[in-house]
Amino acid sequence: MPQIHLHAEPGDYAKVCLIPGDPNRATRIAARFDGGLEATKLVTSHRGLLGYTGTVNGVPVSVQTTMMGTPTTSIVMEELLNLGVETFIRVGTTGGFEPLNIGDVVVAMSAAAATGMGSVLGAGEPTAPTADFEVVKALEAAAQANGLVTHVGPVVTSDVFYDPHPGGVVRWGRRGYLSVEMETAAVYLLAMRERAKGRPVRAGSILTVSDVLADPDFHPEVRTIGENSWYRPPEEEVTRRVDLTIGAAMAAAAALGA
Secondary structure, eight states: OOOOTTTTOSSSSEEEEEOOOOOOHHHHHHTTTTTTTGGGGGEEEGOOOEEEEEEEEEEEEEEEOSSSHHHHHHHHHHHHHHOOEEEEEEEEEEEETTTTTTTTTEEEEEEEEEEHHHHHHHTTOOOOOOOHHHEEEEEEEEHTTOOEEEEEEEEEEESSOOOOOTTOOOHHTTOOOOOSSSSOOOHHHHHHHHHHHTTOEEEEEEEEEEEEOTTTTTTTTTEEETTTEEOEEEEHHHHHHHHHHHHHHHHHHHHHHH
16 A cells, blocks of 8 residues: 555665755655656655655665644655655755855754654653664765865754744854754654664754854844844755755765665
């Protein structure tokens, strides 16, 4: 029986899968597989959850859209697990805290689960969503080999993009987190659950800093929404920077799948 949301069967996906949130990003990634889109299989387009399978440097690799947030990410990842995917690499964007800059790369060693899914997957107890170290090393090496400014450390996964907290989202930066995004903690918790069952499942997350979230106490001149001061370049510049990170993610996927 095909999966409810992905409408795919066992064998449709490679063991290694890149999981961007944006369907347009999934297509851009697939277009860079060996032979381009013409040589790549469109596995699913159901509900706009575009998924493709092809090869990178001769190594089977898939890419599957998750959309935004931990709920849809969890649905997609559960179905990919049912279909035999073992290595998951989130390829996303993130709001970076200073001193990070636009276009920097964050490889998330861990992700604070400031999300309802953290409580669900953790059965209401504290969680420590953590990446697989081999995936982290592969992502860091690939990003550095591509000449990208790379940071490895903790991020925050939040359900809220426009954070109404009185202290603003920059409160996380003051605690030493590198950046904030909306999916990684769920990916890590599900991978950890499967490893606890004895399955060789691993996960990592490579993120492009698309916004800089400056502390308004020190930067009153930048754009302000509530308590959060932030800067985001034009969308074409964000896309250009993300495409650089995609190259690193694809290289790491090939290395991990070889």
